[in-house]
Amino acid sequence: MAANKRRGERSLVFDHPPRVISASSIVGDIEGAGPLKDAFDLVLDDDLWGQDSWEKAECRMFETVVRMTVEKAGMETGDVHCLLGGDLLNQIITANFAARQLGIPFIGLYGACSTMAESLLLGCMQIDGGYAENTVCTASSHFSTAERQYRAPLEMGNTTPPTAQRTVTGAGAVLLASGPMHNGGEKTYKNVCITGATLGKVIDLGITDSANMGAAMAPAASDTIVGHMRDTGKDITDFDAVITGDLGSFGSDMLKELCGEEGLDLTDRHLDCGNLIYAPSQDVACGGSGCGCSACVLSAHILPLIESGAWKRVLFIATGALMSPASSMQGETIPCIAHAVVLEGGI
């Protein structure tokens, strides 16, 4: 029998906490005009980025953000033991085609906007369990590829209701390793690791409006946060911040209510990547969404704050809405999931 690393119903503890070695982010021009503009590694002028389709541009973003992350650690892609990741497109073509170019052993994931936490959770099992010495966890999304796949061609100029969120054009990657990198470059982290995780369950309270995904996802986020605290015996006050992926402003309010009903007061601790990435003046309704949203904000904003010592322990919960246009057309509601990881500094 292996040592038991399971806690409670669905949480994990990493005895050999995987270290965050490096991270990178690439975003589109609108994200690059927001409050985190100086934190991203690369801001694109143009969301086609020299390609002949938005899908190929997103693929180039995914591939490039992985290469940037690996280079920051003083490594080459051939040194990377595994690539874990996904995106929002049918058959995760962004991730699959980028993995073809990168040549790294690859595990393809689909967790909608929960992908970044899902990949970190699996990446940590790989590292902590001795199945890899290093692994790259990645997610991306693109406003223009998502709009035409999930909603309507952009050429139609549809307007969005006030509860809608804008799919972030962005890709983020995190390199995990079993210990500090001897060949680590100057841009590496020295102080951040992942000590635990909680697996999500698929939760569906019956929301059918795909322009109100924050409301659909909030119950899944609440379920995972409550599950984490129950499994580990921790409380919200044990964390400097509890950061959800992309509930946006409406979903965030709902999350606070749902957690409040379970006796967890998120008031002073909760942040949401979908709220952090855009300024209220940017006319993006309820904020950002898309799996690139939490991936970029994690890389550009959350990890540096832990590295600097400003935050000591953060619960990062990425939330995904798991419907497809086909399921919605067949009258289905929107099932959602949230996976969580515990980021810690100073260990």
Place this chain on the structure above:
Amino acid sequence: MAANKRRGERSLVFDHPPRVISASSIVGDIEGAGPLKDAFDLVLDDDLWGQDSWEKAECRMFETVVRMTVEKAGMETGDVHCLLGGDLLNQIITANFAARQLGIPFIGLYGACSTMAESLLLGCMQIDGGYAENTVCTASSHFSTAERQYRAPLEMGNTTPPTAQRTVTGAGAVLLASGPMHNGGEKTYKNVCITGATLGKVIDLGITDSANMGAAMAPAASDTIVGHMRDTGKDITDFDAVITGDLGSFGSDMLKELCGEEGLDLTDRHLDCGNLIYAPSQDVACGGSGCGCSACVLSAHILPLIESGAWKRVLFIATGALMSPASSMQGETIPCIAHAVVLEGGI
């Protein structure tokens, strides 16, 4: 540092080999008329299975095959620590909606027809590493949902070229656990475990014809088989059978040639699930495909032969073609991947 479980470039060894406790399969009527007809747990008369869409029928198959597998082990779904799985549909709605009904902590995967091996590989890391005591690995596909999503509405009555394969209507599930189940029912396996695995890389030799997926996938299968032998120092003769997922007859011939060029003689050892599931008289061109194909044949045919002692060691390699209709329409070739696990009896 955790004990190193990595071998060579991309292979894993499981020191605490996860045991196969139970497995189940559900197939459609055409699969149920093939050579393995008596081996499946359930053969459907009708591929709508009482639902109002094929997508909902596939979802019911996925959910039911998991329930059957859990029941065989004398367990309830609430006892299961994790569900790993995926399917071929956009946003893996089959798996996501089934996971909603099952309520088991869930990791969604997209590996096209490589999904069954991908889920077993990750499930083994969970069990061997102590992150779960048991986990269910699942994959499904459905002829009618796949045809209308990937190719054309069935109502058009399109014919297929001789290199095409038929997407299997089928779902398969395998319950892994860290040791024999004390409460195991009569239908459990006592003799089968998974001792190792090899991660796939995305390989693309430039095939563009989605009616010739065997040819597209054969190089990925060959790459993983060669990688496994190189990493572990084993040879084909160390295995009683080397079984690919769904290369079909044309792709199988190509695989033998490609492996032959690397000095590996598959002649007497190779089987393919896509060839095993249909009889030549069934007019299915080059055989079966779809991630349900290898999932069902594994559950219904391969595992019983290991349990009985007929086979002692089997390399199971599920192969996936990772294109989407969008990528094909944008002129892209078909990238493919193959993941492998080592199934052993008598350990």
